[in-house]
Amino acid sequence: MRISVCMGVYNGEKYIKEQLESIRLQTRQPDEVILCDDRSTDTTCQVVDEYLTEHSELTGWSFLHNEKNLGYPENFYYVMDCCTGDIVFLADQDDIWDKHKIERMCEMLDEHEDVKVLACTFGLIDSEAKEIHSMMAPTEGKKRGDFHEVSIRQVFYKCEWPGMVLAYRNAWYQRKKEKSSIPHDFKICAQAAEKHGFWQLEEVLAYHRRHEHNTGGEEHRIHKLLNKKRKLKEISDYRTILDAFEREQVMRTEDGLLALKQKQKSMKGRQEALLSGKITSVLKNAWRYRGEVRGVTVVCDLLIVKQKDGDRYEIK
Template sequence: MISVVMATYNGEKYIERQLTTLLEQTRRPDEVIICDDVSTDNTAQLVQDFIKEHSLADKWHFSINEKNLGYRKNFAQALAKATGKYIFLADQDDDWHLDKIAKMVALMQQQPEIKALNCAVQLIDANGEPLNLPESKAFYNAGFIYSKTPLAKLTQFNANAIMRNNISPGCTMLIRSELRDILVENYQAEMPHDWYLNLMAALDHGCYFLNEELIGYRIHENNTLGASTDTRWQKVLAKFDVSEKIAEQEDNLCALDNLAQALKLIDAPEVLHLEEYYGTRLAYYKQPNLKTLAKLKRYPEYRTDSKLRGRLWDYALALHLEKVIAKIAS
Protein backbone atom coordinates (compact mmCIF):
# COMPACT_ATOMS: atom_id res chain seq x y z
CA MET A 1 0.00 0.00 0.00
CA ILE A 2 1.25 3.47 -0.93
CA SER A 3 0.52 6.63 1.07
CA VAL A 4 1.21 10.28 0.34
CA VAL A 5 1.26 12.75 3.24
CA MET A 6 1.04 16.50 2.80
CA ALA A 7 1.11 19.39 5.26
CA THR A 8 -0.54 22.57 4.00
CA TYR A 9 -0.52 26.18 5.14
CA ASN A 10 -1.57 29.19 3.06
CA GLY A 11 -0.79 27.41 -0.19
CA GLU A 12 -3.76 28.46 -2.29
CA LYS A 13 -1.66 29.66 -5.23
CA TYR A 14 -0.20 26.29 -6.24
CA ILE A 15 -2.10 23.65 -4.28
CA GLU A 16 -4.42 22.63 -7.12
CA ARG A 17 -1.49 22.02 -9.46
CA GLN A 18 0.25 19.89 -6.82
CA LEU A 19 -2.89 17.84 -6.21
CA THR A 20 -3.37 17.34 -9.95
CA THR A 21 0.11 15.86 -10.34
CA LEU A 22 -0.70 13.41 -7.54
CA LEU A 23 -3.98 12.43 -9.15
CA GLU A 24 -2.37 11.88 -12.57
CA GLN A 25 0.41 9.56 -11.38
CA THR A 26 0.90 6.43 -13.50
CA ARG A 27 0.80 4.54 -10.19
CA ARG A 28 -1.81 6.23 -8.06
CA PRO A 29 -1.37 6.28 -4.28
CA ASP A 30 -3.75 4.15 -2.23
CA GLU A 31 -4.32 7.03 0.17
CA VAL A 32 -3.49 10.72 0.45
CA ILE A 33 -3.35 12.33 3.90
CA ILE A 34 -3.56 16.15 3.96
CA CYS A 35 -3.33 18.10 7.22
CA ASP A 36 -3.92 21.84 7.07
CA ASP A 37 -2.27 24.00 9.72
CA VAL A 38 -5.14 26.50 10.06
CA SER A 39 -4.56 28.33 6.79
CA THR A 40 -5.86 31.89 6.64
CA ASP A 41 -6.32 31.84 2.86
CA ASN A 42 -8.46 29.63 0.62
CA THR A 43 -6.25 26.51 0.81
CA ALA A 44 -8.69 24.37 2.80
CA GLN A 45 -11.63 25.12 0.53
CA LEU A 46 -9.59 24.39 -2.60
CA VAL A 47 -8.49 21.02 -1.23
CA GLN A 48 -12.02 20.08 -0.20
CA ASP A 49 -13.40 21.13 -3.59
CA PHE A 50 -10.71 19.11 -5.41
CA ILE A 51 -11.51 15.97 -3.42
CA LYS A 52 -15.23 16.39 -4.04
CA GLU A 53 -14.86 17.21 -7.75
CA HIS A 54 -12.81 14.08 -8.40
CA SER A 55 -14.77 11.79 -6.04
CA LEU A 56 -11.72 11.00 -3.93
CA ALA A 57 -13.23 11.02 -0.44
CA ASP A 58 -12.72 7.27 0.03
CA LYS A 59 -8.94 7.54 -0.42
CA TRP A 60 -8.04 11.18 0.14
CA HIS A 61 -8.40 12.35 3.75
CA PHE A 62 -8.32 16.04 4.69
CA SER A 63 -8.31 17.59 8.15
CA ILE A 64 -7.73 21.02 9.68
CA ASN A 65 -5.78 21.35 12.92
CA GLU A 66 -7.47 22.88 15.96
CA LYS A 67 -4.50 25.25 16.29
CA ASN A 68 -1.38 26.08 14.31
CA LEU A 69 1.34 23.50 15.03
CA GLY A 70 4.15 24.66 12.74
CA TYR A 71 5.31 22.66 9.73
CA ARG A 72 7.45 20.14 11.64
CA LYS A 73 4.71 18.96 14.00
CA ASN A 74 2.07 19.21 11.30
CA PHE A 75 4.06 16.87 9.05
CA ALA A 76 4.71 14.53 11.97
CA GLN A 77 0.99 14.16 12.70
CA ALA A 78 0.24 13.64 9.00
CA LEU A 79 2.83 10.87 8.91
CA ALA A 80 1.24 9.27 11.97
CA LYS A 81 -2.06 8.95 10.09
CA ALA A 82 -0.60 7.12 7.09
CA THR A 83 -1.31 3.38 6.82
CA GLY A 84 0.80 2.47 3.79
CA LYS A 85 3.98 0.39 3.72
CA TYR A 86 5.53 3.00 1.44
CA ILE A 87 5.04 6.65 2.42
CA PHE A 88 5.77 9.68 0.24
CA LEU A 89 6.16 13.19 1.63
CA ALA A 90 4.65 16.00 -0.46
CA ASP A 91 4.78 19.78 -0.29
CA GLN A 92 1.91 22.00 -1.39
CA ASP A 93 3.53 23.82 -4.30
CA ASP A 94 5.50 21.41 -6.50
CA ASP A 95 4.92 19.47 -9.72
CA TRP A 96 5.51 15.74 -9.43
CA HIS A 97 6.65 14.01 -12.61
CA LEU A 98 3.90 11.56 -13.43
CA ASP A 99 6.12 8.48 -12.99
CA LYS A 100 7.59 9.57 -9.62
CA ILE A 101 5.60 7.13 -7.50
CA ALA A 102 6.00 4.20 -9.89
CA LYS A 103 9.77 4.57 -10.27
CA MET A 104 10.60 5.15 -6.62
CA VAL A 105 8.38 2.38 -5.26
CA ALA A 106 9.76 -0.08 -7.83
CA LEU A 107 13.32 0.71 -6.78
CA MET A 108 12.53 0.37 -3.08
CA GLN A 109 10.79 -2.96 -3.72
CA GLN A 110 13.83 -4.23 -5.61
CA GLN A 111 16.30 -3.13 -2.92
CA PRO A 112 15.04 -3.86 0.61
CA GLU A 113 18.14 -2.24 2.14
CA ILE A 114 16.75 1.18 1.16
CA LYS A 115 14.90 2.74 4.10
CA ALA A 116 14.67 6.33 2.80
CA LEU A 117 14.92 7.22 -0.88
CA ASN A 118 15.39 10.80 -2.09
CA CYS A 119 15.12 11.75 -5.75
CA ALA A 120 16.73 14.67 -7.58
CA VAL A 121 14.83 17.88 -8.26
CA GLN A 122 14.30 20.02 -11.33
CA LEU A 123 13.97 23.64 -10.27
CA ILE A 124 10.95 25.37 -11.80
CA ASP A 125 9.70 28.94 -11.63
CA ALA A 126 6.32 30.20 -10.47
CA ASN A 127 4.86 29.34 -13.89
CA GLY A 128 6.23 25.80 -13.92
CA GLU A 129 9.01 26.57 -16.41
CA PRO A 130 12.41 24.90 -15.82
CA LEU A 131 15.10 26.97 -14.12
CA ASN A 132 18.48 25.85 -15.39
CA LEU A 133 20.80 27.36 -12.82
CA PRO A 134 24.49 26.47 -13.16
CA GLU A 135 25.70 24.29 -10.30
CA SER A 136 29.02 25.05 -8.66
CA LYS A 137 31.81 22.53 -8.73
CA ALA A 138 31.16 19.56 -6.40
CA PHE A 139 27.52 20.57 -5.90
CA TYR A 140 24.65 18.38 -7.09
CA ASN A 141 20.86 18.22 -6.90
CA ALA A 142 20.35 21.98 -7.36
CA GLY A 143 23.02 22.64 -4.74
CA PHE A 144 21.53 20.50 -1.97
CA ILE A 145 24.34 17.94 -2.13
CA TYR A 146 28.06 18.63 -1.79
CA SER A 147 30.20 15.76 -3.05
CA LYS A 148 33.81 15.76 -4.23
CA THR A 149 33.11 12.69 -6.36
CA PRO A 150 30.45 12.55 -9.10
CA LEU A 151 27.18 11.02 -7.97
CA ALA A 152 26.14 7.66 -9.39
CA LYS A 153 22.58 6.80 -10.40
CA LEU A 154 22.01 5.55 -6.84
CA THR A 155 24.19 6.78 -3.98
CA GLN A 156 24.16 5.76 -0.34
CA PHE A 157 24.78 8.49 2.25
CA ASN A 158 26.16 7.76 5.71
CA ALA A 159 25.16 9.41 8.97
CA ASN A 160 28.14 11.75 8.95
CA ALA A 161 27.04 13.19 5.60
CA ILE A 162 23.46 13.63 6.82
CA MET A 163 24.58 15.24 10.09
CA ARG A 164 26.33 17.95 8.03
CA ASN A 165 23.23 18.81 6.03
CA ASN A 166 20.20 17.18 4.50
CA ILE A 167 20.64 15.94 0.94
CA SER A 168 17.28 16.85 -0.57
CA PRO A 169 13.98 18.55 0.29
CA GLY A 170 11.40 16.40 2.04
CA CYS A 171 9.10 16.50 -0.99
CA THR A 172 11.52 14.15 -2.77
CA MET A 173 11.33 11.46 -0.08
CA LEU A 174 9.89 7.97 0.01
CA ILE A 175 10.23 6.09 3.30
CA ARG A 176 9.27 2.72 4.67
CA SER A 177 6.62 2.68 7.37
CA GLU A 178 9.16 1.36 9.90
CA LEU A 179 10.94 4.73 9.83
CA ARG A 180 7.63 6.51 10.33
CA ASP A 181 6.87 4.33 13.35
CA ILE A 182 10.13 5.32 15.02
CA LEU A 183 9.53 9.00 14.23
CA VAL A 184 6.03 8.92 15.73
CA GLU A 185 7.37 7.44 18.98
CA ASN A 186 10.49 9.58 19.33
CA TYR A 187 10.39 12.79 17.30
CA GLN A 188 10.62 15.99 19.35
CA ALA A 189 10.91 18.45 16.43
CA GLU A 190 14.58 19.12 17.22
CA MET A 191 15.40 19.15 13.53
CA PRO A 192 13.19 19.19 10.41
CA HIS A 193 11.20 15.97 10.02
CA ASP A 194 12.75 15.07 6.64
CA TRP A 195 16.30 15.58 7.91
CA TYR A 196 15.43 13.47 10.97
CA LEU A 197 14.10 10.67 8.75
CA ASN A 198 17.21 10.69 6.56
CA LEU A 199 19.48 10.65 9.61
CA MET A 200 17.50 7.75 11.06
CA ALA A 201 17.81 5.83 7.80
CA ALA A 202 21.53 6.62 7.54
CA LEU A 203 22.20 5.30 11.04
CA ASP A 204 20.63 2.05 9.81
CA HIS A 205 22.70 2.22 6.58
CA GLY A 206 19.57 2.76 4.51
CA CYS A 207 19.64 6.38 3.25
CA TYR A 208 19.87 6.64 -0.55
CA PHE A 209 19.74 9.31 -3.25
CA LEU A 210 18.32 8.54 -6.69
CA ASN A 211 20.07 10.82 -9.18
CA GLU A 212 17.03 11.25 -11.41
CA GLU A 213 14.82 14.33 -11.53
CA LEU A 214 11.31 13.20 -10.62
CA ILE A 215 9.86 16.43 -9.24
CA GLY A 216 9.58 20.05 -10.26
CA TYR A 217 10.68 21.98 -7.15
CA ARG A 218 8.99 25.34 -7.41
CA ILE A 219 10.91 28.53 -6.62
CA HIS A 220 8.61 31.47 -5.92
CA GLU A 221 8.25 34.49 -3.65
CA ASN A 222 7.68 32.34 -0.54
CA ASN A 223 10.19 29.62 -1.38
CA THR A 224 13.63 30.74 -2.54
CA LEU A 225 17.07 29.24 -2.87
CA GLY A 226 19.52 32.06 -2.43
CA ALA A 227 17.50 34.63 -4.36
CA SER A 228 18.87 37.76 -2.75
CA THR A 229 20.36 41.13 -3.52
CA ASP A 230 22.94 40.78 -0.75
CA THR A 231 26.60 41.04 -1.59
CA ARG A 232 28.69 37.88 -1.71
CA TRP A 233 30.20 38.55 1.72
CA GLN A 234 26.80 39.35 3.21
CA LYS A 235 25.60 35.95 2.02
CA VAL A 236 28.66 34.31 3.59
CA LEU A 237 28.05 36.10 6.87
CA ALA A 238 24.39 35.12 6.88
CA LYS A 239 25.25 31.49 6.22
CA PHE A 240 27.81 31.41 9.02
CA ASP A 241 25.82 33.19 11.72
CA VAL A 242 27.45 31.79 14.86
CA SER A 243 24.36 31.80 17.06
CA GLU A 244 22.44 29.89 14.40
CA LYS A 245 25.32 27.42 14.03
CA ILE A 246 25.34 26.80 17.78
CA ALA A 247 21.58 26.25 17.89
CA GLU A 248 21.72 23.96 14.85
CA GLN A 249 24.57 21.86 16.28
CA GLU A 250 22.80 21.53 19.63
CA ASP A 251 19.56 20.47 17.96
CA ASN A 252 21.33 17.98 15.71
CA LEU A 253 23.24 16.42 18.60
CA CYS A 254 19.97 16.15 20.54
CA ALA A 255 18.33 14.44 17.55
CA LEU A 256 21.30 12.09 17.17
CA ASP A 257 21.11 11.06 20.82
CA ASN A 258 17.34 10.65 20.50
CA LEU A 259 17.71 8.36 17.49
CA ALA A 260 20.64 6.42 18.93
CA GLN A 261 18.50 5.50 21.91
CA ALA A 262 15.48 4.66 19.74
CA LEU A 263 17.58 2.44 17.46
CA LYS A 264 19.54 0.96 20.39
CA LEU A 265 22.79 2.32 18.95
CA ILE A 266 23.81 4.47 21.90
CA ASP A 267 27.20 2.71 22.22
CA ALA A 268 27.76 2.06 18.52
CA PRO A 269 31.24 3.25 17.39
CA GLU A 270 29.76 5.33 14.55
CA VAL A 271 27.40 7.14 16.91
CA LEU A 272 30.10 7.75 19.52
CA HIS A 273 32.39 9.17 16.84
CA LEU A 274 29.67 11.46 15.48
CA GLU A 275 28.84 12.72 18.97
CA GLU A 276 32.52 13.41 19.60
CA TYR A 277 33.14 15.14 16.28
CA TYR A 278 30.03 17.32 16.33
CA GLY A 279 30.52 18.00 20.03
CA THR A 280 33.99 19.33 19.16
CA ARG A 281 32.48 21.43 16.38
CA LEU A 282 29.92 22.83 18.83
CA ALA A 283 32.68 23.66 21.33
CA TYR A 284 34.50 25.55 18.57
CA TYR A 285 31.45 27.65 17.70
CA LYS A 286 30.90 28.46 21.38
CA GLN A 287 34.54 29.46 21.90
CA PRO A 288 36.12 30.17 18.52
CA ASN A 289 39.89 30.42 18.79
CA LEU A 290 42.94 28.74 17.30
CA LYS A 291 43.06 26.14 20.09
CA THR A 292 39.50 24.90 19.60
CA LEU A 293 39.95 25.06 15.81
CA ALA A 294 43.08 22.88 16.10
CA LYS A 295 41.04 20.25 17.98
CA LEU A 296 38.42 20.31 15.23
CA LYS A 297 41.03 19.94 12.48
CA ARG A 298 42.25 16.67 14.00
CA TYR A 299 39.20 14.92 12.59
CA PRO A 300 39.72 13.66 9.03
CA GLU A 301 36.15 14.51 8.01
CA TYR A 302 36.81 18.19 8.72
CA ARG A 303 39.40 18.19 5.95
CA THR A 304 37.59 15.89 3.54
CA ASP A 305 34.01 17.08 3.95
CA SER A 306 34.33 20.81 4.55
CA LYS A 307 34.16 23.31 1.73
CA LEU A 308 37.12 25.67 1.28
CA ARG A 309 34.89 28.67 1.99
CA GLY A 310 33.78 27.10 5.26
CA ARG A 311 37.34 26.38 6.37
CA LEU A 312 38.43 29.94 5.52
CA TRP A 313 35.54 31.31 7.53
CA ASP A 314 36.49 29.11 10.48
CA TYR A 315 39.95 30.68 10.42
CA ALA A 316 38.43 34.17 10.26
CA LEU A 317 36.20 33.33 13.21
CA ALA A 318 39.11 31.90 15.21
CA LEU A 319 41.08 35.10 14.61
CA HIS A 320 38.00 37.21 15.43
CA LEU A 321 37.97 38.86 12.03
CA GLU A 322 34.25 38.40 11.44
CA LYS A 323 33.43 41.92 12.66
CA VAL A 324 35.95 43.39 10.24
CA ILE A 325 34.42 41.40 7.37
CA ALA A 326 30.91 42.45 8.41
CA LYS A 327 31.94 46.12 8.45
CA ILE A 328 33.47 45.83 4.99
CA ALA A 329 30.38 44.02 3.67
CA SER A 330 27.86 46.48 5.11
Protein backbone atom coordinates (compact mmCIF):
# COMPACT_ATOMS: atom_id res chain seq x y z
CA MET A 1 0.00 0.00 0.00
CA ARG A 2 1.54 3.28 -1.14
CA ILE A 3 0.80 6.37 0.92
CA SER A 4 0.48 9.92 -0.40
CA VAL A 5 0.17 13.13 1.60
CA CYS A 6 -1.02 16.29 -0.13
CA MET A 7 -1.20 19.89 1.03
CA GLY A 8 -2.50 23.04 -0.59
CA VAL A 9 -0.31 25.93 0.50
CA TYR A 10 -0.96 29.67 0.65
CA ASN A 11 0.69 32.27 2.89
CA GLY A 12 1.58 29.75 5.57
CA GLU A 13 5.04 30.98 6.52
CA LYS A 14 4.45 31.07 10.27
CA TYR A 15 3.49 27.46 11.00
CA ILE A 16 4.08 25.32 7.92
CA LYS A 17 7.49 24.10 9.08
CA GLU A 18 5.92 22.54 12.18
CA GLN A 19 3.41 20.69 10.03
CA LEU A 20 6.12 19.43 7.69
CA GLU A 21 8.11 18.23 10.68
CA SER A 22 5.11 16.34 12.07
CA ILE A 23 4.76 14.56 8.72
CA ARG A 24 8.49 13.80 8.47
CA LEU A 25 8.49 12.18 11.93
CA GLN A 26 5.60 9.78 11.29
CA THR A 27 6.10 6.22 12.51
CA ARG A 28 4.89 5.05 9.10
CA GLN A 29 6.51 7.13 6.43
CA PRO A 30 4.52 8.27 3.39
CA ASP A 31 5.86 7.26 -0.01
CA GLU A 32 4.91 10.60 -1.52
CA VAL A 33 4.34 14.09 -0.15
CA ILE A 34 3.11 16.76 -2.57
CA LEU A 35 2.78 20.42 -1.66
CA CYS A 36 1.34 22.98 -4.05
CA ASP A 37 1.77 26.70 -3.48
CA ASP A 38 -1.05 28.90 -4.75
CA ARG A 39 1.03 32.03 -5.43
CA SER A 40 1.84 32.93 -1.81
CA THR A 41 2.74 36.56 -1.18
CA ASP A 42 4.79 35.91 1.97
CA THR A 43 7.94 33.80 2.54
CA THR A 44 6.16 30.44 2.48
CA CYS A 45 8.04 29.20 -0.59
CA GLN A 46 11.37 30.11 0.96
CA VAL A 47 10.48 28.32 4.20
CA VAL A 48 9.49 25.14 2.35
CA ASP A 49 12.51 25.23 0.03
CA GLU A 50 14.86 25.62 3.00
CA TYR A 51 13.18 22.75 4.81
CA LEU A 52 13.49 20.42 1.83
CA THR A 53 17.13 21.44 1.35
CA GLU A 54 17.85 20.74 5.02
CA HIS A 55 16.20 17.31 4.73
CA SER A 56 17.56 16.15 1.40
CA GLU A 57 16.75 12.55 2.33
CA LEU A 58 13.07 13.27 1.61
CA THR A 59 13.29 12.12 -1.99
CA GLY A 60 9.57 11.41 -2.26
CA TRP A 61 8.64 14.99 -1.40
CA SER A 62 7.86 17.54 -4.10
CA PHE A 63 6.90 21.22 -4.07
CA LEU A 64 4.74 22.49 -6.92
CA HIS A 65 3.96 26.11 -7.81
CA ASN A 66 0.83 27.30 -9.59
CA GLU A 67 1.33 29.72 -12.47
CA LYS A 68 -1.70 31.67 -11.27
CA ASN A 69 -3.74 31.77 -8.08
CA LEU A 70 -6.39 29.04 -8.29
CA GLY A 71 -8.03 29.82 -4.97
CA TYR A 72 -9.68 27.47 -2.56
CA PRO A 73 -10.76 24.72 -3.14
CA GLU A 74 -9.32 24.46 -6.66
CA ASN A 75 -5.74 24.30 -5.39
CA PHE A 76 -6.57 21.32 -3.18
CA TYR A 77 -8.40 19.51 -5.97
CA TYR A 78 -5.35 20.00 -8.18
CA VAL A 79 -2.87 18.61 -5.67
CA MET A 80 -5.20 15.70 -4.90
CA ASP A 81 -5.20 14.85 -8.61
CA CYS A 82 -1.40 14.73 -8.53
CA CYS A 83 -1.28 11.97 -5.91
CA THR A 84 -0.37 8.46 -7.02
CA GLY A 85 -0.63 6.57 -3.73
CA ASP A 86 -3.26 3.99 -2.84
CA ILE A 87 -4.20 6.00 0.25
CA VAL A 88 -4.16 9.80 0.28
CA PHE A 89 -3.93 11.91 3.43
CA LEU A 90 -4.99 15.56 3.35
CA ALA A 91 -2.86 18.04 5.31
CA ASP A 92 -3.40 21.68 6.26
CA GLN A 93 -0.48 24.06 6.63
CA ASP A 94 -1.23 25.41 10.12
CA ASP A 95 -1.94 22.14 11.92
CA ILE A 96 0.20 19.28 13.22
CA TRP A 97 -0.17 15.50 13.31
CA ASP A 98 0.33 12.94 16.03
CA LYS A 99 3.34 10.82 15.05
CA HIS A 100 1.16 7.69 14.82
CA LYS A 101 -1.49 9.22 12.53
CA ILE A 102 -0.55 7.52 9.27
CA GLU A 103 0.21 4.21 10.96
CA ARG A 104 -3.07 4.00 12.90
CA MET A 105 -5.30 5.11 10.06
CA CYS A 106 -3.64 2.77 7.57
CA GLU A 107 -4.13 -0.11 10.01
CA MET A 108 -7.86 0.59 10.05
CA LEU A 109 -8.04 0.93 6.27
CA ASP A 110 -6.15 -2.37 5.90
CA GLU A 111 -8.68 -4.09 8.16
CA HIS A 112 -11.80 -2.53 6.63
CA GLU A 113 -11.75 -2.62 2.85
CA ASP A 114 -15.26 -1.17 2.51
CA VAL A 115 -14.18 2.12 4.11
CA LYS A 116 -13.57 4.68 1.37
CA VAL A 117 -12.92 7.74 3.57
CA LEU A 118 -11.62 7.50 7.13
CA ALA A 119 -11.57 10.28 9.71
CA CYS A 120 -9.78 10.54 13.02
CA THR A 121 -10.69 13.06 15.71
CA PHE A 122 -8.69 16.18 16.48
CA GLY A 123 -7.60 18.32 19.40
CA LEU A 124 -6.88 22.02 19.60
CA ILE A 125 -3.51 23.74 20.00
CA ASP A 126 -2.47 27.35 20.41
CA SER A 127 0.13 29.33 18.49
CA GLU A 128 2.88 27.67 20.58
CA ALA A 129 1.57 24.17 19.78
CA LYS A 130 0.29 23.71 23.34
CA GLU A 131 -2.96 21.80 23.70
CA ILE A 132 -6.07 23.83 24.49
CA HIS A 133 -9.01 22.59 26.54
CA SER A 134 -11.70 24.83 25.14
CA MET A 135 -15.44 25.09 25.78
CA MET A 136 -15.68 25.42 22.00
CA ALA A 137 -13.75 22.21 21.24
CA PRO A 138 -15.60 19.54 19.23
CA THR A 139 -16.92 16.77 21.49
CA GLU A 140 -18.87 13.67 20.59
CA GLY A 141 -18.99 11.69 23.84
CA LYS A 142 -17.64 8.49 22.30
CA LYS A 143 -14.94 6.29 23.79
CA ARG A 144 -11.35 6.47 22.60
CA GLY A 145 -10.74 3.78 20.01
CA ASP A 146 -14.38 3.49 18.92
CA PHE A 147 -14.81 2.91 15.20
CA HIS A 148 -18.15 3.79 13.66
CA GLU A 149 -19.90 4.74 10.44
CA VAL A 150 -20.82 8.38 9.76
CA SER A 151 -24.13 8.69 7.93
CA ILE A 152 -24.89 11.14 5.13
CA ARG A 153 -27.37 12.87 7.43
CA GLN A 154 -24.60 13.40 10.00
CA VAL A 155 -22.31 14.88 7.35
CA PHE A 156 -24.85 17.55 6.41
CA TYR A 157 -25.97 17.94 10.02
CA LYS A 158 -22.53 18.78 11.42
CA CYS A 159 -20.12 19.38 8.53
CA GLU A 160 -17.20 19.19 10.95
CA TRP A 161 -14.56 17.00 9.31
CA PRO A 162 -11.71 19.22 8.10
CA GLY A 163 -9.26 17.82 5.60
CA MET A 164 -6.53 17.31 8.19
CA VAL A 165 -8.45 14.40 9.78
CA LEU A 166 -9.17 12.56 6.51
CA ALA A 167 -7.61 9.77 4.49
CA TYR A 168 -9.24 8.25 1.42
CA ARG A 169 -8.74 5.47 -1.10
CA ASN A 170 -7.36 7.01 -4.26
CA ALA A 171 -8.88 4.48 -6.66
CA TRP A 172 -12.33 5.35 -5.28
CA TYR A 173 -11.63 9.09 -5.52
CA GLN A 174 -10.34 8.90 -9.10
CA ARG A 175 -13.66 7.38 -10.17
CA LYS A 176 -15.56 10.19 -8.43
CA LYS A 177 -13.51 13.26 -9.27
CA GLU A 178 -14.88 16.06 -11.43
CA LYS A 179 -14.59 19.84 -11.46
CA SER A 180 -16.33 21.28 -8.41
CA SER A 181 -16.82 24.47 -6.41
CA ILE A 182 -17.57 22.50 -3.23
CA PRO A 183 -14.86 22.34 -0.53
CA HIS A 184 -12.87 19.17 -1.16
CA ASP A 185 -13.17 17.71 2.34
CA PHE A 186 -16.93 18.26 2.60
CA LYS A 187 -17.51 16.71 -0.82
CA ILE A 188 -15.55 13.48 -0.34
CA CYS A 189 -17.13 12.94 3.09
CA ALA A 190 -20.61 13.28 1.60
CA GLN A 191 -19.85 11.08 -1.41
CA ALA A 192 -18.48 8.31 0.78
CA ALA A 193 -21.20 8.61 3.43
CA GLU A 194 -24.14 8.18 1.07
CA LYS A 195 -22.71 4.77 0.09
CA HIS A 196 -21.89 3.84 3.73
CA GLY A 197 -18.18 4.28 3.11
CA PHE A 198 -17.36 7.09 5.57
CA TRP A 199 -16.12 5.94 8.97
CA GLN A 200 -14.53 7.58 11.98
CA LEU A 201 -11.83 6.37 14.36
CA GLU A 202 -12.25 7.99 17.77
CA GLU A 203 -8.59 8.76 18.36
CA VAL A 204 -7.03 12.23 18.46
CA LEU A 205 -4.40 11.98 15.74
CA ALA A 206 -4.29 15.60 14.56
CA TYR A 207 -4.30 19.02 16.17
CA HIS A 208 -6.00 22.10 14.78
CA ARG A 209 -4.21 25.34 15.57
CA ARG A 210 -6.06 28.33 16.96
CA HIS A 211 -4.07 31.50 16.73
CA GLU A 212 -6.05 33.22 19.50
CA HIS A 213 -5.83 30.92 22.48
CA ASN A 214 -6.14 32.95 25.69
CA THR A 215 -9.33 33.90 27.51
CA GLY A 216 -9.72 36.98 25.35
CA GLY A 217 -9.46 34.80 22.26
CA GLU A 218 -12.18 32.49 23.57
CA GLU A 219 -14.43 35.46 24.25
CA HIS A 220 -13.72 36.76 20.76
CA ARG A 221 -14.88 33.49 19.22
CA ILE A 222 -18.08 33.56 21.27
CA HIS A 223 -18.76 37.14 20.21
CA LYS A 224 -18.32 36.05 16.59
CA LEU A 225 -20.93 33.34 17.14
CA LEU A 226 -23.35 35.99 18.39
CA ASN A 227 -22.71 38.50 15.61
CA LYS A 228 -25.86 38.62 13.48
CA LYS A 229 -24.28 39.90 10.26
CA ARG A 230 -21.48 37.35 10.49
CA LYS A 231 -23.91 34.52 11.23
CA LEU A 232 -26.15 35.45 8.29
CA LYS A 233 -23.09 35.51 6.03
CA GLU A 234 -22.07 32.03 7.24
CA ILE A 235 -25.57 30.71 6.60
CA SER A 236 -25.64 32.28 3.13
CA ASP A 237 -22.25 30.76 2.29
CA TYR A 238 -23.37 27.35 3.51
CA ARG A 239 -26.56 27.54 1.47
CA THR A 240 -24.42 28.32 -1.58
CA ILE A 241 -22.43 25.13 -0.95
CA LEU A 242 -25.62 23.10 -0.53
CA ASP A 243 -26.96 24.53 -3.78
CA ALA A 244 -23.70 23.48 -5.46
CA PHE A 245 -24.28 19.91 -4.24
CA GLU A 246 -27.66 20.02 -5.99
CA ARG A 247 -26.42 21.79 -9.13
CA GLU A 248 -23.46 19.43 -9.58
CA GLN A 249 -25.66 16.39 -8.85
CA VAL A 250 -23.21 15.06 -6.29
CA MET A 251 -25.79 13.00 -4.39
CA ARG A 252 -26.84 9.92 -6.33
CA THR A 253 -28.91 7.95 -3.81
CA GLU A 254 -32.35 8.48 -2.32
CA ASP A 255 -30.86 8.88 1.16
CA GLY A 256 -28.30 11.39 -0.07
CA LEU A 257 -30.85 13.48 -1.95
CA LEU A 258 -33.23 13.47 1.03
CA ALA A 259 -30.50 14.53 3.48
CA LEU A 260 -29.43 17.35 1.16
CA LYS A 261 -33.00 18.57 0.64
CA GLN A 262 -33.74 18.55 4.37
CA LYS A 263 -30.60 20.52 5.13
CA GLN A 264 -31.43 23.06 2.41
CA LYS A 265 -34.88 23.58 3.93
CA SER A 266 -33.61 23.89 7.50
CA MET A 267 -30.90 26.42 6.57
CA LYS A 268 -33.40 28.49 4.57
CA GLY A 269 -35.74 28.48 7.55
CA ARG A 270 -32.94 29.41 9.93
CA GLN A 271 -31.90 32.34 7.74
CA GLU A 272 -35.47 33.62 7.53
CA ALA A 273 -35.93 33.27 11.30
CA LEU A 274 -32.81 35.32 12.04
CA LEU A 275 -33.82 37.98 9.53
CA SER A 276 -37.24 38.24 11.17
CA GLY A 277 -35.63 39.10 14.50
CA LYS A 278 -38.36 37.17 16.31
CA ILE A 279 -37.72 34.65 19.06
CA THR A 280 -40.92 32.81 18.10
CA SER A 281 -39.64 32.36 14.53
CA VAL A 282 -36.37 30.85 15.78
CA LEU A 283 -38.23 28.45 18.08
CA LYS A 284 -40.72 27.43 15.37
CA ASN A 285 -37.91 26.71 12.91
CA ALA A 286 -35.97 24.76 15.54
CA TRP A 287 -39.03 22.62 16.26
CA ARG A 288 -39.87 22.11 12.58
CA TYR A 289 -36.33 20.94 11.82
CA ARG A 290 -35.47 19.50 15.23
CA GLY A 291 -33.66 16.58 13.64
CA GLU A 292 -31.49 18.92 11.58
CA VAL A 293 -30.50 21.65 14.05
CA ARG A 294 -28.24 21.29 17.09
CA GLY A 295 -29.30 22.64 20.46
CA VAL A 296 -26.27 24.93 20.71
CA THR A 297 -27.22 26.43 17.34
CA VAL A 298 -30.71 27.24 18.59
CA VAL A 299 -29.31 28.86 21.74
CA CYS A 300 -26.95 31.05 19.68
CA ASP A 301 -29.77 32.10 17.35
CA LEU A 302 -32.01 32.98 20.30
CA LEU A 303 -29.26 35.12 21.82
CA ILE A 304 -28.68 36.84 18.47
CA VAL A 305 -32.32 37.82 17.94
CA LYS A 306 -32.61 38.90 21.57
CA GLN A 307 -29.83 41.44 21.11
CA LYS A 308 -30.50 44.97 20.04
CA ASP A 309 -28.43 46.22 17.13
CA GLY A 310 -24.92 46.95 18.29
CA ASP A 311 -25.27 45.02 21.57
CA ARG A 312 -22.65 42.48 22.59
CA TYR A 313 -22.95 39.80 25.22
CA GLU A 314 -20.20 39.99 27.80
CA ILE A 315 -18.69 36.82 29.16
CA LYS A 316 -19.11 36.84 32.94
